[in-house]
Amino acid sequence: MYPISPIFADYLKRHDKQYIVKAIIDGQEYTSANIVDFTIENILAAADEFEIGTAIPSKLTIKLRLPEAIRPNAQVKPFIALSLDGMSWLDAEYPWLDMNIPWVAGATEWLPLGEFYIDSREKVNEVWTYVCYDKLITADVAYISQLSYPTSQKAVFDEICTRLGFSYDSSVVINPSYQIQAGPAGYSCRQVLAYIAGANGASVYMGKDGVMRFKRFSAGAPPVFNLTAADYIRAKQVNPVKTFTRIEVMYNTEDQLTYEAGNGDENHTLYLENPFMTQAQVNDLLSRLNGLSYLPLTMDSRGFPHLDQGDVIGFEQHESRSWIETITSWEDTDIPWDGIQRYTSCILRQTLSFKGGLKHKIDAPSTSEQRSEFNLEGSLTQQVNRLNQNTVRYGKPYYGVTHSRTEGIVVEREDHLYKGVFNGEELSFYADGSRALWFDVPSRKFKFNGTLEAVDGIFSGNLQAAGGTFRGDLQAAGGTFKGTLRGVDGDFSGELRAARGTFAGNLSAAGGTFTGTLVGVDGTFSGTITAASIIGGTINGSTIIGSSIKTAASGRRIEIDSSGFRTYDSYGNNRIRINTGSDSGVSAISFFGSNGGFAGEINSYQSQNQLNIISDSLFIGSNNTSGPVNIQGYTTFNGYVEFRYGVSGLRxxxxxxxxxxxxxxxxxxxxxxxxxxxxxxxxxxxxxxxxxxxxxxxxxxx
Incomplete structure (x- = not known):
């Protein structure tokens, strides 16, 4: 129950009360001049029975008379207050310290009715109808945990709230010893929140102030609000008093595996579904709920907007009768002398409707007591139950394995880091959403999108690869390599042997990197030879011809090719370049800064017969301050000359x-x-x- 002031509570009981409403939508305030009516539905139990461990979003349907539509997903916050226009000093019979009456507007405090977000809209004539839900609707997303398991239920609960931007109050109490053994794959965030709340004997709902709360039930809880016969229009009992003395929790829906605690028949058993609970937790839940009772009813009251779903309420009902109408025995008859019987129930569903006045409907449903003690199943029912137990279902995970009509058998880790897909047309392994290993049916080849690593391997045919990493020895009677043969981290760390450590035939490869010893009687290399060193041998030849010579594949390096000579820093920027524009044109040594910008060059032109040093700023100096810088010959300065420290030798x-x-x-x-x-x-x-x-x-x- 949301806290209200004494004057608000007093005026709710009055028959001459007048409501005032407003709504703050997307930061803008709208009054009763724009609000036609609205309805708020709060549900704690979706089924026609008392439930624990639910997280059901509240729904707002509001009609507004506006010239233009409001943007999608805008926030809607309705408020209600009571008018004090007719209040006099003689009516103010309240303690001064407890009063909080504003001097303007002539109304009580504004009571919030929740925080909602627009989901859909419809315009009829000049009136917009908006259907909105509270923030719990945003929890209908898949839960992918970043925690290490097993972990506490509190850690999982906090991770979800942090991710969704939820805040909760002190009513959210989670047993620190309760744990979740494995990551809850295949569940939404809202399901996980509900399961954790159910394990702790509560249900989740968003309060009127937009803060998440737990509604916790216990046997013998006193009412938080009492209604007299004048506070409601109709109260109808729909079933006898419901009492729970036994709990049955199904933790595996596929195999129908359950935990049980307490004693009682089906009518006194509370059935739950919760994959996170243990037998010990079920025992703890029974200790709190054993003997919990409520009266199933449906009630139309005068309107109490401060009540929350799950609140325990008490109400009075006139049930007097004459002696001649009493047929029970004396010891079993309990008739109050004033003829007023008092009952206790709880709000499992409530609907607040405003249209000038406030209408309040309260429901506490329950299923009827079992009519027969015998559960007879026909032949069709038996077959259906047998199918439910033995049939593998599409899209249902079985320890990480699912079956799909589109993909066949799928084995996937809960964080979606990797998965395998097996069907008549595909045999693939995925990593981070991309195929890493698969069988290409048209080419009849296995393909890898990564690195092939092996401690040892023997290949009797031809080994062909665009690249590869080998940590051991590669042994082969013969082979043709069209790509690059690499060892550990791009180098071959062992010996390349054909027969017994010596390659007696021809080694042909498009490329290869060897850091060990290559021994061969003869060899022809059509690709690239890369080695850390050449020891005890000589490469004979008058000319080495190639398109490019690099000291490293990337980073800090020197490159020589047909265009000239270039140096690069560790960031890949070209710092020095020696090149020629043409055989008879300009030749230059160019310099570039760390950001790649041009810094200057030394060039010469055949027609000028001179050497040019060009830069935006030129400094010629000596590392030794006493050492001279000599310029010999006729010197011409074609610009301003400044002498900062003196000059000698001038006329x-x-x-x-x-x-x-x-x-x-x-x-x-x-x-x-x-x-x-x-x-x-x-x-x-x-x-x-x-x-x-x-x-x-x-x-x-x-």
Missing amino acids: LGIGDIQGLRDELENIRYILRNHTHTVNIGTHNHGNRDNQNWGGTFTTSTP
Whole structure:
């Protein structure tokens, strides 16, 4: 039950009360001028029976008179208050400290009725009808856990709330010793929240303030709100009082495996489905619920918007009768002297409807007591039950294995990291959503999208591969390699042997990398030879011809090819380049910065017969400050020259330069301190009433 002020509670009981409503939609407030009506449905038990371990979103249907539609998934927060326009000081019989009456608006505090989000809409004439649900609807997504199992139910609950942005209050109490042994694959976040709540004797719902809460039940719980006969219009008992003394929890729906606790027949048994519960948890649940009773009923009340689903309520009912109508024995007759019988029930479903006034419907359903103690099954029923127990179902996971009409047999890990698919047209293994190993039916070949690693292997035919990694020895009577033969991390770490450690025939390969010893009587290599070192041998030949020579495949390296010579840093940026534009054109050494930008070059043109050093900024210096930098020959400076630390050897001496500087400073001083006078004469601007103005004035310095 949501807390309300004493004056709000008092005015709810009055027959002359007047409701005021508003709604904040997407941050904008709408009043009764826009609100035609609304209905809020709160459900704690979806079936026609008392339930534990549910998480059912509340539903709001609101009609608004608006010129334009509201954006999809906008937040809708309805509020209700009671008008105090007719209240006088004589009516204010409330403790001063408990009062919270605003000086303006003439109403009680605004009671929130929940936080909802627009799901669908419809316009009829000029009225928009919006169907909205609370935040629990956003939990209908697959739960993929990042936790390590086994782990506590509290850790799983918090992971889901953090991921969905849910907050919860102190009513959410989860036993710290309760654990989940394996990742709950195949369940939605809302299912997992409900199962955890059920294991702890509660159900999940979103409060009127948008905060998640647990509704926990226990035997003998007192009512949180009592209704008199004047507070409701009709109260109808639909079944006898329901009492639970036994609990049966099905933890495996496929094999119909259950845990049981307590004693009682079917009418006194609470049936649950929860794959996370253990026998010990079922025993704990029975200790809290053993003897739980409620009266199944349906009630139309005058409207109490502060009540929550799951609240235990009490109500009175006139049941007086005459002595002649009493047929029970004296010791079994319990008739109150005032003729008013008092009952206790709980709100399993409630509907609040506003249309000028507030209508409140309360339901606490239950199934009828079993009429027969014998459970007779016909031949058809027996066959259906046998099929349910023995038939493998499509889309149902069996320890990670599912059957599908589109994929056949699928074996998948719960976090979807890898899976295998087996059917008449596909035999594949997937990693991170991509095929890693599969059998290509048209080519009759197995294909790998990764690295093939083996400690040992013997191949009697031809080994052909675009690439491969071998940690042991590769032994073969013969072979042709069209790709690159690699050892550990791109190198061959052992010996390549044909027969007994010596390759007596021809080794032909498109490419190969060897870090060990290659021994052979003869060999022809049409690809690339890569080696860490050449020891005790000589490569004979006058010319090595190739399209490219690289010191490394990437990163910091030097490359030589037909275009020239280039150096690269560890980020792959070309820093130095030696190339020629043409046989008779410009040849240059170009330099580039760490960001790849052009820094300068040294070039020469055959027509100029000179060497050029070009850059946006050029520095020529010596690492030794006492060492000279010599420029010999006739030198021309085609630009401004600045000497910062003195100069010698010029025809104009230093003294002459200093004297020139002093003279320039003197001229600069005179110009800065120059003043002179100006005479503008006397005048009155053509008005004889003005005083004569003018004379001689001295100017300011520049």
